[in-house]
Amino acid sequence: MADSSNFQDRTSADKTSIGFDYQFFYFIDLLLNMKIDQKIGYEVKDDIHIELDSKNHILMQTKHTLKTNAQGQTVNLTERDGDLWKTIHNWIKVINDKDEKREFISEQIQFMNQTKFVLISNKASSTNNQLLKKIDAVQKDTLSILNFQSYLSKLISETSTKKADGTGNKLKNYMRELVSQNDEWLKKFLSKIEFQLNQDDLIQKIKNTIRVKLFEVDEYRINNALDCIFSNLSIWKYENVKKGEKIYIDYEEVETKLHKCFLVARNNKLPKRKFQFDLPNDLESQIFIKQLVDINDIDPLDFVQMAEYTTYKLNILKHLESWKQAGYITEDELDDFNEECVAIWKNLHRAAHRTSRGLIRDNEPIPELIKMNALNCLDNIRDQSVKIDDEELNIKMSNGQFYHLSDNPSIGWLLDWEVKYKI
Known part of the structure; x- marks a missing residue:
């Protein structure tokens, strides 16, 4: 998998x-x-x-x-x-x-x-579980309700009330509650139970x-697409709970909420994610931040x-690395992109500092005026929307690319930025 840092990591956090x-x-799912x-x-x-x-439904309990x-x-x-x-x-x-x-x-x-009553769990199924085997036999008409009740009565008698977790009495009461039901009721109920076990990796599903x-x-x-779906549904669920509304959704609403997630995933544009x-x-110790502080931008x-x-x-760094790992861009294309951004900066830096050298008197620069030229260079850079693989990036990503380059640093804002920041 190319990247698992945002969606999957959240699932194991707590x-x-x-x-x-x-x-x-x-x-x-x-x-x-x-x-x-x-x-x-x-x-x-x-x-x-x-x-x-309008009449038939499935009740599901999930246990992990x-x-x-x-x-x-x-x-x-x-x-x-x-x-x-x-x-x-x-x-x-x-019931x-x-x-x-x-x-x-x-x-x-x-x-x-x-x-229909369905229990979903990541717990594993086992041939040693006699209860599930007996229920299956009742469903196949190979075990009578009388024999099932006899099995259950024996299970009750053999279940200790002194379990270490203190659940023994509860278990026996739950078992008694089932075995005490009417024969017709019990047969019908057992015929409507379904177990979906070994449901462990739901994300992969x-x-x-x-x-x-x-x-x-x-x-x-x-x-x-997974990130988009999870985000949209999480927000929708949160807003419904906050408003005290029941969480109901029909097919049309699912289509409306998730259509864009599939549409975006299908297009040929470089996929964007919320990392x-x-x-x-x-x-403050980052070089690109020092550069901005030194020219009074922040x-x-x-x-x-x-x-x-x-x-x-x-x-932008995360996106560039993910696109490269996923094969959307090559190493050569990434190098060309960085070089093109440096070329854009070089032109704007040269234009902004055309008068800076003339501001040096007796080998002493006039720092305030040179800083103004540096700010002009930065302002012009921030207006640039750069392209990669013929796709124009938004301003935030474009700005992020230039901040990255000035953090290396491959570019700078002051006239003597290389002297000040290059190691």
Whole structure:
């Protein structure tokens, strides 16, 4: 992958929030694969739910773990898994919700007829999980409800209430809650459960979906689309939550919000991204900043302005390196670009300092007037929109390129800049 410094790095920054990230990434992948007339909700009826039509829907619970086994692999989903049983407990409460007018068995069965219940987890599947095997057997009509209830009763009796994490009693209560349901209810519920395990690398799953939609194998353009999608949906989710609105989205709205992300990724322009980078602690020690301070363009204590100009410099450097790594520009094209920028500066520097040599009296320059000429050179440079690969860069990126060159330093503003700043 050409670069992974902005989107993927954010996903591993805080282990305490990874469960929420996992849920949101799965939600994004669902949005990218949704069909016309479908509608998806986020933390409305469940962690995620899909409305297939006016009656039928899918309730989804996402569970993520950072626990690994001795081999460093994600742990298995066991038959006594706390996430599994808490999920089943939640679904039972939803099905039997009196407030939703589902007090009677007939109403509960009708609801289940129109609902699928899906547990999504990065936990691994295992042939040792007898609960999943029994549920699968019930779904295939190779195990009776009576035998399933017998298995579950035995599981309850063999489950200790003295688990180290203090969840033993809860687990037994969740199991009892399931086994106590009406036979018809239980058979229907088990027939509607689905488990999607080993769902570990959701970012790659989303990227594969983008790759299919773009008909594109270029990793950089896929990452570019991914950043755009994540940014747009994150802002939309935040604004909805802030306004107290439910997070519902339909196919048309997804198309509206994400169309530009795919459009930009498909065009032949050099892809632009919003990179994240750390600013240096000693902003004022950068050579290009010293050059600007010395001609009174910025105040030596104006760290806000220093940070802004440093961001311009780092942004163009990151883009140039990413374009080169992705094969959008060659090393020769990058060299030509730098040389062209130096040539533009050379012409403007020469014009700005045409009178500077005449300002030297008795071998002593008149610094104020020479600084004015240097500022004129800088002002003219800041108006330049430079090109690379026949594509014109915006002013921020163009300015950043000249700040970069003056940081090397390959260019400067004062008449004697080479003496002052070149090592």
